[in-house]
Amino acid sequence: MDDVEHLMKTVGPRLRAVRQQRDLTLAQASDATGISVSTLSRLESGTRRPQLELLVPLAALYRVPLDELVGAPATGDPRIHPRPVIEHGMTVIPLSRRSGGLIVYKLVLPPGGPHPSPETNSHEGYEWLYVIDGHLRLVLGEHDLVLPPGEAAEFDTRVPHWFGNETAEPVELLSIFGAQGARVHVRARPKGRPAPG
Numbered sequence: 001m002d003d004v005e006h007l008m009k010t011v012g013p014r015l016r017a018v019r020q021q022r023d024l025t026l027a028q029a030s031d032a033t034g035i036s037v038s039t040l041s042r043l044e045s046g047t048r049r050p051q052l053e054l055l056v057p058l059a060a061l062y063r064v065p066l067d068e069l070v071g072a073p074a075t076g077d078p079r080i081h082p083r084p085v086i087e088h089g090m091t092v093i094p095l096s097r098r099s100g101g102l103i104v105y106k107l108v109l110p111p112g113g114p115h116p117s118p119e120t121n122s123h124e125g126y127e128w129l130y131v132i133d134g135h136l137r138l139v140l141g142e143h144d145l146v147l148p149p150g151e152a153a154e155f156d157t158r159v160p161h162w163f164g165n166e167t168a169e170p171v172e173l174l175s176i177f178g179a180q181g182a183r184v185h186v187r188a189r190p191k192g193r194p195a196p197g
Contacts (some may be wrong), residue, residue, distance in 0.1 A: 134171030
């Protein structure tokens with residue numbers, strides 16, 4: 001078996017692993033990409049040969065570089081060439097190449113209005129947020145917090161959570177998403193409480 005053929009045989013398991021890390025079903029991936037569930041299933045099982053027109057939308061959905069999906073050998077260049085993606089009005093810039101382990105993103109949230117009752121969600125994983133600029137609202141379980149620049153939060157994503165921008169200025173933050181963690185540690189002042197003098 002030549003190197004290319006071996007590379008092609010590793011794509012299916014890699015696609016399945018990345019989809020499962022994103023906590024997506026085959027049906028959800030199908031809805032988001034327009035690729036049929038049966039085609040996705042055959043890609044993941046290795047019975048369908050991966051083609052560029054199938055891999056490009058999957059790489060965009062899973063927010064991973066195409067060369068990572070196919071397991072292309074490293075070039076030795078450590079630089080990452082991020083390609084921003086717009087999701088729900090938010091700019092998502094991947095800052096890491098790996099689909100396993102810690103995944104790092106820079107997020108830019110446009111100015112927004114108030115969310116009186118934001119819809120929280122929960123999923124497997126552990127997340128760290130660090131605010132670079134602006135003020136980020138974070139709803140985490142029973143906590144409703146505002147994180148100013150320089151403040152960070154870390155939490156188990158099985159706790160219902162939501163974050164967004166309710167100010168007239170954009171919010172820039174780093175998001176680091178990893179495997180399931182143990183405890184919730186949040187250090188921020190509650191929304192509306194003034195900063196210490």
